[in-house]
Amino acid sequence: MGTVPIYVVLGAVLFSLGVVGFLVRRNIIIMFLCTELMFQGVILNLVGFSTMMQGRAALQGQVFAVFLIVIAAAEAAMALGLVVLLFRRKPTLDAEAWTALWG
Amino acid sequence: MDPAVFCYIGPAVALLGLLLCFPNQPRPARWLGTAIAAIGLAITTFGALRLFGLPILPSAVVPAALLAVWLAGRMITHRNPVYAAIYFGGVVLCSAVLVLVPGAHFLAAILVIVYAGAILVAYIFVIMLAQQAQPVDYDVNVRQPVFAVIAGLGLIVAVLRALMLSPYAVAREAAGSGGSVVSAAGSAAASQAISADNNVVSLGSVLFGQYPVSVEVAGVFLLIAMVGAIVLAGMRINKQQQA
Numbered sequence: 001m002g003t004v005p006i007y008v009v010l011g012a013v014l015f016s017l018g019v020v021g022f023l024v025r026r027n028i029i030i031m032f033l034c035t036e037l038m039f040q041g042v043i044l045n046l047v048g049f050s051t052m053m054q055g056r057a058a059l060q061g062q063v064f065a066v067f068l069i070v071i072a073a074a075e076a077a078m079a080l081g082l083v084v085l086l087f088r089r090k091p092t093l094d095a096e097a098w099t100a101l102w103g
Numbered sequence: 104m105d106p107a108v109f110c111y112i113g114p115a116v117a118l119l120g121l122l123l124c125f126p127n128q129p130r131p132a133r134w135l136g137t138a139i140a141a142i143g144l145a146i147t148t149f150g151a152l153r154l155f156g157l158p159i160l161p162s163a164v165v166p167a168a169l170l171a172v173w174l175a176g177r178m179i180t181h182r183n184p185v186y187a188a189i190y191f192g193g194v195v196l197c198s199a200v201l202v203l204v205p206g207a208h209f210l211a212a213i214l215v216i217v218y219a220g221a222i223l224v225a226y227i228f229v230i231m232l233a234q235q236a237q238p239v240d241y242d243v244n245v246r247q248p249v250f251a252v253i254a255g256l257g258l259i260v261a262v263l264r265a266l267m268l269s270p271y272a273v274a275r276e277a278a279g280s281g282g283s284v285v286s287a288a289g290s291a292a293a294s295q296a297i298s299a300d301n302n303v304v305s306l307g308s309v310l311f312g313q314y315p316v317s318v319e320v321a322g323v324f325l326l327i328a329m330v331g332a333i334v335l336a337g338m339r340i341n342k343q344q345q346a
Contacts, residue, residue, distance in 0.1 A: 017178075020255040032226070073222055083229055
């Protein structure tokens with residue numbers, strides 16, 4: 001049997017848990033960790049679908065996943081710089097402390 | 104009983120348990136939620152194994168997948184951000200195992216080195232920088248848990264439904280030609296990927312042979328992100344901005 005379904009199901013579950021955590025939690029750092037969880041789901045999806053391909057084409061999904069990890073690293077660096085900046089302005093990690101743009 | 108029913112009931116039960124596990128609940132409710140989530144996970148696994156015929160997989164896949172889901176659930180429900188980061192490290196290690204099974208050796212290595220090694224340690228540094236001494240209300244209280252769980256359930260059920268309509272749902276048409284052709288091709292590709300003598304060499308030749316410009320762009324992207332992070336974290340803040 002193909003191994004694709006388990007990767008797709010697990011990717012969907014990890015992505016959904018990341019979405020739930022992002023929506024529910026109020027700590028900015030945990031919200032960013034939840035986006036990393038979503039990235040994990042997408043990486044598993046890419047690797048799972050790449051097992052459907054033959055020969056060199058089987059590596060395309062892995063190449064995509066490598067670039068995805070680059071994006072994740074850049075995103076983590078920017079996010080943590082932003083968190084440090086926000087924390088120096090108000091000593092809290094509460095996402096709801098920053099409501100100046102609410103209508 | 105139709106295994107598809109398990110695939111709908113299982114995620115619903117598991118997410119109901121997750122709802123009881125959120126950090127705003129008292130301790131007994133969280134224990135109950137853990138039990139309910141475990142039952143839901145077991146139902147989902149049973150249904151998925153029946154529906155997609157997965158027991159022939161390598162033995163590491165199903166335990167690693169279940170452990171990844173469990174650690175991810177612990178991660179989004181734990182009160183302490185440090186523990187959440189550690190649990191996320193566990194998720195990364197599980198997904199490295201899962202990536203190793205189809206033969207993606209390089210990807211498994213950089214998942215451990217870059218994700219669990221670099222990104223996670225950066226998160227833990229910032230948590231330690233900004234962590235309060237005692238538990239704070241924004242780690243305990245949650246917002247809109249019911250709507251978030253319904254959204255997550257919708258996502259999971261949509262993907263499971265799409266898979267059921269695909270040729271991979273082998274249980275429906277056990278001897279159906281469509282399913283067996285696709286799964287045979289899938290297993291052939293998987294075994295070929297495993298027997299490829301060196302995944303790192305072939306991945307490197309694809310990366311630098313077909314996508315040299317993308318590699319350079321990715322390097323520039325990382326450089327820009329690094330400069331941006333340094334500028335952001337080092338910005339001066341005057342007194343009246345400080346609330």
